[in-house]
Amino acid sequence: MGATSISVRSVSRFKIPEGTTNIKKANITIGSIKTTTESLTVEGKVFKKFIGNYTRTIDDEILVYNSDADEYQQYDNYQKAFEFDIFYSSSDNLLFLSTNTPITKKFLKELEKNDDLDISYSPLAFNxxxxxxxxxxxxxxxxxxxxxxxxxxxxxxxxxxxxxxxxxxxxxxxxxxxxxxxxxxxxxxxxxxxxxxxxxxxxxxxxxxxxxxxxxxxxxxxxxxxxx
Incomplete structure (x- = not known):
């Protein structure tokens, strides 16, 4: 079994409207955040669950079969969508994202720029x-x-x-x-x-x-x- 990770941030505001809010860049949807009715309690702390989705460019050479041309074509990168759980505790002002650091950074940066959302976050400093x-x-x-x-x-x-x-x-x-x-x-x-x-x-x-x-x-x- 490989290593398992989660990203954590301190948040001062995290107001997400009900339903699905899309994240767009140049009028193209690159991700979303969706509310759920689920919540869970861990160590006496209540967390509300959200579903995050973010499309990231993967720099890697791949071959893709083009049926119209009946041949394989080479690409230097491709788009891949990642879906992950998000957990928010309003009492402790903590946000956990079940994905890696690169996706977390880009996802939160785009969320913060979205006019339909009201969020503010910062790193959780470790000594x-x-x-x-x-x-x-x-x-x-x-x-x-x-x-x-x-x-x-x-x-x-x-x-x-x-x-x-x-x-x-x-x-x-x-x-x-x-x-x-x-x-x-x-x-x-x-x-x-x-x-x-x-x-x-x-x-x-x-x-x-x-x-x-x-x-x-x-x-x-x-x-x-x-x-x-």
Whole structure:
């Protein structure tokens, strides 16, 4: 089983009209957000569920069969639609999106520009140094670099948190990503947290017998690291 991730943002406003609101760019629909009647409670927090959809350009060479010309034609990119769940807690002003960071960033940016919606959001800042101190084992740290010709650096290993550059990045709040182990929902799990707002589990979540295990895991993680 591959890694499972969810994106989280802090929101001060999230007003979505009933039904489906399309996201358009140059009069072309590139996505949508749809209300539902569903809600769920996690750790005493009530979340309203929405359905998000966003079409992203994938840069990859593909062959497509053209039946009119009876031949295959090569394209350098193609459009792919992604559908994902969105969970909003008005009491904690939190928004969770069950998709990756690139789609989350573009989707929310387009939502914010939509005149039919009223939303305002910001990253949920993590204190990665404090989180590293909580981890029995820190396995990876990434940070931006000012070295000539190098934009970022990543260190991985069983003792990455004793590396001088990694320590400096954590202490100066310059780290962008951290990987390590934490005891979450009764099990030691290898997780990743990024300053862009991604929570990722490298450990299977099949033991979490809930309808949306990744949301359960994300909330438990935020409580564990004292964000909630």
């Amino acid at each position: 990665l140094k404090e989180i590293s101190n909580m981890m029995p084992q820190t396995k990876g740290v990434s940070f931006n670099s000012t070295d000539e010709g190098v934009s970022s650096k990543s260190f991985s290993g069983d003792e990455v948190d004793v590396n001088d550059e990694a320590i400096e990045a954590l202490e100066n709040d310059e780290a962008t990503k951290i990987i390590g182990t934490l005891d979450i929902l009764g099990k030691s799990r290898t997780i990743m947290l990024t300053q862009s707002g991604t929570i990722l589990s490298f450990t299977s979540l099949v033991d979490i017998k809930k309808e949306f295990p990744m949301l359960e895991f994300a909330i438990a993680t935020l409580i564990k690291i004292k964000v909630l």
